[in-house]
Structures are given as structure tokens and as C-alpha cells.
Amino acid sequence: MSETSWNRDGGAARQIRTAAARGTLSHALLLTGGGDLSGLARFAAAAYECTSAGGRPCGECADCRKVFRGVHPDVVTVRDDEHKSLSAEVVRNARSDAWILPNEGARKVYIFPDCSLLTPVDQNILLKVVEEGPHYAAFVFCAEDVSAVLRTLRSRCVELKSQGAPSAPRDIVAARGEELCRRVVRGRGAVAELCTKFESDKKKLTREDLQELLSWCREAFAAALFLTYGREPPEEYGVIARHLAENLGRKRLVSALDSVGACCRDCGTTVGVGHVLGALAAELEGL
Ligand SMILES: [Zn+2]
Known part of the structure; x- marks a missing residue:
């Protein structure tokens, strides 16, 4: 995702950057609202992985660049090209993968680009690892409509509202x-x-x-x-x-x-x- 796509989302992107600078960026984010949530999710993933001593994500270091190019081995976008919704098997695999140490990054990041594809069963499968997973695991959930997310899961996440305009x-x-x-x-x-x-x-x-x-x-x-x-x-x-x-x-x-x-x-x-x-x-x- 290019830099411009998250620059448009000043509010949530700024909150991520500020929290990253303070070392308080939650390991579980729920990105809601309109705009480019996937781009914002990648921005958050870069903030977790960035190795710069300055503002994170810097967009320049090797980790940032890999995240933005979609090739960072420790940033996983959880998709299921075989089914309309994510199958429970795909979600279970992500859950067990979270217990395997990162390959090269500081964190293991799981992006769920559209929570409306997560069934309540899927969300329940994830509850425990979101709550008590390994310290390096981070989860970024995207939901245009927050009602797609179970209250139990939502309560374990820090919610950031995207101020972005609907997609250009x-x-x-x-x-x-x-x-x-x-x-x-x-x-x-x-x-x-x-x-x-x-x-x-x-x-x-x-x-x-x-x-x-x-x-x-x-x-x-x-x-x-x-x-x-x-x-x-x-x-x-x-x-x-x-x-x-x-x-x-x-x-x-x-x-x-x-x-x-x-x-x-x-x-x-x-x-x-x-x-x-x-x-x-x-x-x-x-x-
Ligand atoms: Zn960086």
C-alpha cells in the first residue's frame, strides 16, 4: 500500500504512530469505519515491525519496506481464497501459527482484512490467542461495520476509527x-x-x-x-x-x-x- 493511501487517514494513522512512539501500541487493534482499512492495517503492521529509532513506522527501513510491499514473512494476511467466509480451519491454522516464533521480525502480525468474513465460531476460536497469546503476536482486525465483531472479541481490542473518506x-x-x-x-x-x-x-x-x-x-x-x-x-x-x-x-x-x-x-x-x-x-x- 502506498504512503499516500494511509496519509489520507490522519486520525487513526496518527494514533498508531503516537502509541508506537510511546511503546503502548496494543497487540490487538480493531480498525473500523470507512476508507482504506487494509492500507491502515498494513501501516499498523509496519509500526509493529519497524526497526527505526525514530517515528514508527518510518517507511524506510527494510522491515517497513517489506511490510508495505506485502512480502514480510511475519506479517500474515489471513485469507481464504477457497471459501466465501474464512473456514474454521484457516482460522485455527493462524491461531497455532501464532505460537511459532517470528522468522525475522520483532513481531508476528495477523491481519484480518474483513471481519464480516469471520463467523462467530471463527471469532471464538481466536479469543484465547488474542487474550493470552505469545508476547510477540499482534492482531489487526478490520471491520467497516463494527457489528460484525463479537462483543467478547471487541472488548479485547483497542478500537481505532478510520476517518478516511470512502474509497477513492x-x-x-x-x-x-x-x-x-x-x-x-x-x-x-x-x-x-x-x-x-x-x-x-x-x-x-x-x-x-x-x-x-x-x-x-x-x-x-x-x-x-x-x-x-x-x-x-x-x-x-x-x-x-x-x-x-x-x-x-x-x-x-x-x-x-x-x-x-x-x-x-x-x-x-x-x-x-x-x-x-x-x-x-x-x-x-x-x-
Ligand atoms: Zn521502519
Whole structure:
């Protein structure tokens, strides 16, 4: 996440920085409200890991840079690409992983980017480790709507309200783009499902929106392909490019790049959004 994305969130980011400077940053944070909560969560993770003697996170030290590029081995974003909600197994794995010492960082940080994906069972699994986990473990929960979080879990966290404005259009494009790319990896109808959702959404995707989305994805696939040849991806595509490169391999990356490129060009013609989405689903499901 780039520096600019958390600078917008003066309030919560400042609270994190102040607490880090005083050495009072809680090991369990609950980030609520609108804005870029994932970016803010990464900012907090960098504050835990930062090795600078000055203000933390400094954004400059090796640990900060790894956190912001999404490659720090001790900062784990708990995701479950196989299921809509996080499966209890994924949550249990995170819980037991917390007892394994950090690889290189000062802390082991677990980011839960969307608490609405955590079932009450999941949250109960986490209660004990949040309360009595090892001293190096830290947890960052993100919840746009705080009612998604059980009172018991909430009471163990320090809540920070993000003052950020709702996502800027660019953030929406990036979020949708990343979702589409992750679904290409997941396969088994996941892309088609998302395309159907785009079509049936109340806020219809315009041809321009779709073109912007596809051009974001094209950049992501290109960055992933370059990565397989050893070239570092631009920061904006760092996390997703790694995910794509690890899971798809060159041949499928090239096919995906071709398909997305063709659909992107179609958006510049008179072809309807529905047709482009249909073609996109068919091509990406059959990689
Ligand atoms: Zn630092």
C-alpha cells in the first residue's frame, strides 16, 4: 500500500504512530469505519515491525519496506481464497501459527482484512490467542461495520476509527481488479460468478469502468509475468503479482494477459458490457 493511501487517514494513522512512539501500541487493534482499512492495517503492521529509532513506522527501513510491499514473512494476511467466509480451519491454522516464533521480525502480525468474513465460531476460536497469546503476536482486525465483531472479541481490542473518506475511485478499481485476479487463480466458476455479480449489481458497471478494471488487471498480469523473469513488480501490483506468479505459471499468465487485453480493447468499441463480461468469464475460466 502506498504512503499516500494511509496519509489520507490522519486520525487513526496518527494514533498508531503516537502509541508506537510511546511503546503502548496494543497487540490487538480493531480498525473500523470507512476508507482504506487494509492500507491502515498494513501501516499498523509496519509500526509493529519497524526497526527505526525514530517515528514508527518510518517507511524506510527494510522491515517497513517489506511490510508495505506485502512480502514480510511475519506479517500474515489471513485469507481464504477457497471459501466465501474464512473456514474454521484457516482460522485455527493462524491461531497455532501464532505460537511459532517470528522468522525475522520483532513481531508476528495477523491481519484480518474483513471481519464480516469471520463467523462467530471463527471469532471464538481466536479469543484465547488474542487474550493470552505469545508476547510477540499482534492482531489487526478490520471491520467497516463494527457489528460484525463479537462483543467478547471487541472488548479485547483497542478500537481505532478510520476517518478516511470512502474509497477513492482508484481504490475501487484496484479492489475489484485484485478480486478478479484472485478468482482467476481460484478457478472453478469463480470468475464467472464475479462477472455475473458485476452485471446484476444495482450500480451498473459502465463500459469505461470495465475498461479501467481490465486495464488494471492487464497491468497486474504483466507485472506477474515479468516477475517470473525476475523483475520486481511496481508497488501497486506487488502483492497480487506475487500471488499470480506463484499460482499460475508463465503459460497461463500469457493467456490471461492476451484474454484481458482483448476484452479491454473490446471495451473501446461498441460491444456491450454484458458481452465483454461473458467473453471474459469464458476465456479466464478456460485458461
Ligand atoms: Zn521502519
